[in-house]
Amino acid sequence: MTARSSTVRRWECVRCGASVPIDAWLPFRCPNATAEDRHHALGIVSDTDVVDMSSDSHPFVAADRHLAWAACAEANGMPFERRRELVLETDEAIRAVDGTGFHVTEFGRADVLSDELGFDADGGVWVKDETASVAGSQKARFLFSILLHLRAAEELGELTTRPPLAIASCGNAALAAATLAKAVDWPIDVFVPTWMSDGFGHRLDDLGARVHRSARLADDPPGDPAMLRFREAVAAGAVPFTVQGPENALCLDGGRTLGWEIADGLRDDEVEWLDGLFVQVGGGAFASATFTALAPSGLDVATFPVQTAGCAPLDRALERAAARDIVDVGFHWNELMTIWENPSSLADGILDDETYDWVDIAHSLRIAGGASVVAEEPHVVAAHDLAKHAGFDVSPTGAAGLAGLLQVLEAEPERFDSSSCVAVVMSGISR
Ligand SMILES: Cc1ncc(COP(=O)(O)O)c(C=O)c1O
Ligand SMILES: [Zn+2]
Numbered sequence: 001m002t003a004r005s006s007t008v009r010r011w012e013c014v015r016c017g018a019s020v021p022i023d024a025w026l027p028f029r030c031p032n033a034t035a036e037d038r039h040h041a042l043g044i045v046s047d048t049d050v051v052d053m054s055s056d057s058h059p060f061v062a063a064d065r066h067l068a069w070a071a072c073a074e075a076n077g078m079p080f081e082r083r084r085e086l087v088l089e090t091d092e093a094i095r096a097v098d099g100t101g102f103h104v105t106e107f108g109r110a111d112v113l114s115d116e117l118g119f120d121a122d123g124g125v126w127v128k129d130e131t132a133s134v135a136g137s138q139k140a141r142f143l144f145s146i147l148l149h150l151r152a153a154e155e156l157g158e159l160t161t162r163p164p165l166a167i168a169s170c171g172n173a174a175l176a177a178a179t180l181a182k183a184v185d186w187p188i189d190v191f192v193p194t195w196m197s198d199g200f201g202h203r204l205d206d207l208g209a210r211v212h213r214s215a216r217l218a219d220d221p222p223g224d225p226a227m228l229r230f231r232e233a234v235a236a237g238a239v240p241f242t243v244q245g246p247e248n249a250l251c252l253d254g255g256r257t258l259g260w261e262i263a264d265g266l267r268d269d270e271v272e273w274l275d276g277l278f279v280q281v282g283g284g285a286f287a288s289a290t291f292t293a294l295a296p297s298g299l300d301v302a303t304f305p306v307q308t309a310g311c312a313p314l315d316r317a318l319e320r321a322a323a324r325d326i327v328d329v330g331f332h333w334n335e336l337m338t339i340w341e342n343p344s345s346l347a348d349g350i351l352d353d354e355t356y357d358w359v360d361i362a363h364s365l366r367i368a369g370g371a372s373v374v375a376e377e378p379h380v381v382a383a384h385d386l387a388k389h390a391g392f393d394v395s396p397t398g399a400a401g402l403a404g405l406l407q408v409l410e411a412e413p414e415r416f417d418s419s420s421c422v423a424v425v426m427s428g429i430s431r
Helices: 068-075 080-098 111-116 139-155 172-183 198-206 225-235 250-268 285-297 313-323 329-336 359-368 377-389 400-411
Strands: 008-013 019-021 042-046 107-109 124-129 165-168 188-193 210-214 273-280 300-308 373-375 421-426
Touching: 008 068, 042 250, 042 285, 068 080, 068 139, 068 250, 080 139, 080 172, 107 250, 111 124, 111 377, 124 250, 139 172, 139 250, 139 285, 165 172, 165 225, 172 188, 172 198, 188 198, 188 225, 198 210, 210 225, 250 285, 273 285, 273 400, 285 300, 285 359, 300 313, 300 359, 300 400, 313 329, 313 359, 329 359, 373 377, 373 400, 377 400, 400 421
Parallel strands: 124 421, 165 188, 188 210, 273 300, 273 421, 300 373
Antiparallel strands: 008 019, 008 042, 107 124
């Protein structure tokens, strides 16, 4: 066997510790997850290493040694040159559909925001702008690693037919999934709620997705009917093409490019630490992948996951854990993380009633410091207005990390001073 250059070693469940080898195909769910107890999630175990994103202009080529899809392809005999071509070919096809391909998105000090919030020249607010990414949000990064894994499996003869892709979403994730599926001409079923707007439905139709409006059926158990139909499709053989780690661990793989790009950008700006990185939390994959990616960077980054007062299951679970002095939150997942009734906020993209990818967020808070933030609704509204005023074409959900910063500046004025360096991600374009 030739020596492998990858830093990725294996998959390991954040709840039960089950280990899955890196050369396993379709390593979507923990082997111990069941239909009744889905609270398991495979995490990526790697050798600690700084990821140099400047080695190639394409983020997925630059990060190849650190990506799990690439480690699997490599372990099964696909050399770097071919992986590189596969990334670039697939990217080209995505560009033909979306007009944009994957690239290192803008990251830098936002002067208007920094001035408005009273930071001086030594500090400020840095912004990672995902609105110009594929399909207008951060979501496509998470799906690209799944797609690359599937294409590698096809090429190496592990997947001889194309099972349909499946996702339950009526937002940015659905759009990103349908865009990627169209690019490679792979059939996709998108399960959406009955109340989805016709306008959004037409966009999915235009991308060739099979859209299923999912009404509650008489004998349905509790829960979102679109999610129930998605799970039925996966049980029948569809690929979970989703941005929820417990359903498909490979999404967290590509999502980490966002954190690696932030670390690289900070180094370029000679910022050696961040007093706070604010990331909005819906299902939690976004914050989980970003915080995890930053951990080996050598930079000191305090993490602030942000939810809104109208939907804060992560914050509630962390409070429960703190009250009981529980450190190993994964082990206590079922008691700590429970459904949030009647979620509501202007930031409607982060109204997931439970946080799926939350164990790694809890670990980041413990190791890197920072705090869980619950933004009051007036801050959600103000953050959206402020972001627009500062020139970002962002949705309320996309500006919700900034709402977390506003919340902390008001509720804990001693936490930062005018020379603090903080960062937010404008994660999705306004629609
Ligand atoms: C623009 C935007 N930002 C943030 C999020 C939250 O990401 P996650 O669900 O991975 O926590 C979403 C999710 O839909 C989103 O659309
Ligand atoms: Zn498990």
